[in-house]
Amino acid sequence: xxxxxxxxxxxxxxxxxxxxxxxxxxxxxxxxxxxxxxxxxxxxxxxxxxxxxxxxxxxxxxxxxxxxxxxxxxxxxxxxxxxxxxxxxxxxxxxxxxxxxxxxxxxxxxxxxxxxxxxxxxxxxxxxxxxxxxxxxxxxxx
Amino acid sequence: xxxxxxxxxxxxxxxxxxxxxxxxxxxxxxxxxxxxxxxxxxxxxxxxxxxxxxxxxxxxxxxxxxxxxxxxxxxxxxxxxxxxxxxxxxxxxxxxxxxxxxxxxxxxxxxxxxxxxxxxxxxxxxxxxxxxxxxxxxxxxxxxxxxxxxxxxxxxxxxxxxxxxxxxxxxxxxxxxxxxxxxxxxxxxxxxxxxxxxxxxxxxxxxxxxxxxxxxxxxxxxxxxxxxxxxxxxx
Numbered sequence: 111x112x113x114x115x116x117x118x119x120x121x122x123x124x125x126x127x128x129x130x131x132x133x134x135x136x137x138x139x140x141x142x143x144x145x146x147x148x149x150x151x152x153x154x155x156x157x158x159x160x161x162x163x164x165x166x167x168x169x170x171x172x173x174x175x176x177x178x179x180x181x182x183x184x185x186x187x188x189x190x191x192x193x194x195x196x197x198x199x200x201x202x203x204x205x206x207x208x209x210x211x212x213x214x215x216x217x218x219x220x221x222x223x224x225x226x227x228x229x230x231x232x233x234x235x236x237x238x239x240x241x242x243x244x245x246x247x248x249x250x251x252x
Numbered sequence: 253x254x255x256x257x258x259x260x261x262x263x264x265x266x267x268x269x270x271x272x273x274x275x276x277x278x279x280x281x282x283x284x285x286x287x288x289x290x291x292x293x294x295x296x297x298x299x300x301x302x303x304x305x306x307x308x309x310x311x312x313x314x315x316x317x318x319x320x321x322x323x324x325x326x327x328x329x330x331x332x333x334x335x336x337x338x339x340x341x342x343x344x345x346x347x348x349x350x351x352x353x354x355x356x357x358x359x360x361x362x363x364x365x366x367x368x369x370x371x372x373x374x375x376x377x378x379x380x381x382x383x384x385x386x387x388x389x390x391x392x393x394x395x396x397x398x399x400x401x402x403x404x405x406x407x408x409x410x411x412x413x414x415x416x417x418x419x420x421x422x423x424x425x426x427x428x429x430x431x432x433x434x435x436x437x438x439x440x441x442x443x444x445x446x447x448x449x450x451x452x453x454x455x456x457x458x459x460x461x462x463x464x465x466x467x468x469x470x471x472x473x474x475x476x477x478x479x480x481x482x483x484x485x486x487x
Contacts, residue, residue, distance in 0.1 A: 119331045123412075131416055138420070146429045147374035169429060204368030206297055214431060231367045236436040238302060239446040240293030 148214050151193035155222060162219050168195055169214040169233060177209055188213060188225075199227040206232035259336050259476050265469060273466050281459035287452035295449075302449065304362040310457035312355040312380070314464055316418055318348035319383060322390065323415025326408035336476065338404050341411060342394055343471035347464050349387035356380060367431060375424035376432035379417060386414035400482075 138145060148169035154160065168188055176187035184199045186209075197215045207213060212233030217226050239247075255261070288306040295302035325341040328334070359377070360370045371377065390410050397403035425434045437443045443450060 116331050116333075123327060123330055127412065127416075130413065134416055134420070142428070145375050147372065147431050148429050150429070204366075206366055206368075211297070229369075231369055231372070231431060233431060234298065234366050234433050236433045237444045238295055238298075238305070238436060238449050240448060241296040242293075243446055244296035 150190040151195045152190050155193045167214050167216045172209045172213050174209050195225050197225045197227050204232040262473050277462040284456035284459050292452050301365050304358050306452045306456050308358040310460050311351040315348050315352040318344050322411045326411030329408045339475040343468050345390050347467050352384045372431050374430040375428045376430045379421040379424050382417055
């Protein structure tokens with residue numbers, strides 16, 4: 111079915127495809143630190159070469175009952191259910207920010223357990239449902 | 253199905269087929285809009301902004317799907333050298349470009365009220381922007397390079413390189429931490445979207461797919477006619 115000329119072309123194309131995927135894989139692998147948008151509290155806990163002056167992002171869940179508000183200064187805890195980081199922040203919170211939900215804080219670490227944020231982003235998860243369903247789910251869980 | 257894309261079939265394509273498809277499309281998209289805007293419930297956290305998803309998700313889906321077709325055609329084109337198949341990819345590219353743009357714009361409109369920010373450089377959003385650039389490059393090569401054979405070759409290489417970006421887009425949310433949420437609908441597990449919200453999503457997807465088909469048929473027919481005219485001029 112294939113012409114005589116087609117075979118070397120297919121071979122050449124397959125090899126160049128494999129090589130370019132390998133190159134892309136290696137580039138992404140080496141850039142992993144930059145490709146990840148945020149670190150979890152555990153990743154920060156396990157990190158050895160941490161810099162306190164560099165801006166980073168920490169993400170996880172807002173711990174239940176950890177939110178403290180005084181005027182515009184806000185404190186809460188980001189947890190990944192293994193490790194925790196206290197976040198302090200001054201400013202407005204996004205509408206979808208709430209306890210038990212995903213959050214990403216951008217700013218600088220003071221130490222491994224304390225983070226000073228200048229921006230707070232709410233992270234939405236992959237669950238979509240009407241309010242009644244969510245209520246019903248909560249009832250069955252309790 | 254592929255046989256229907258052969259030049260002689262397309263060239264005898266009547267306008268009535270396109271008109272029929274057009275009325276079906278208008279019907280389906282109106283139905284999808286009714287579901288999206290009125291019959292479907294608001295989300296328990298996002299409220300009404302969940303309705304943006306009914307355009308965002310089908311657009312993203314189509315933009316990825318069309319580029320995978322362009323990529324596969326590019327491979328076939330460089331290996332088998334069938335005369336008319338690059339014209340299929342050439343006709344699909346502007347449609348894919350439009351849907352990528354729609355996906356990015358609606359995503360950013362959703363991001364502001366949900367995340368609190370229009371745009372971030374996380375892996376999903378960045379790889380989607382790269383897809384847009386690949387579409388741009390692909391279209392520009394056909395526009396700028398005068399020599400047909402040359403344009404055909406360069407655009408195919410771009411199509412193949414862009415193909416490698418597609419798994420990065422799809423799995424970016426699983427491989428790295430991203431602000432963008434993971435996929436709600438996958439082949440392997442139950443969807444995490446309530447069924448009342450899947451209905452408008454699927455209807456809209458069908459409507460937009462028919463739209464893509466219509467635009468594709470029109471463009472492809474014109475490309476084939478152009479090719480014929482060129483051949484006649486050379487003779």
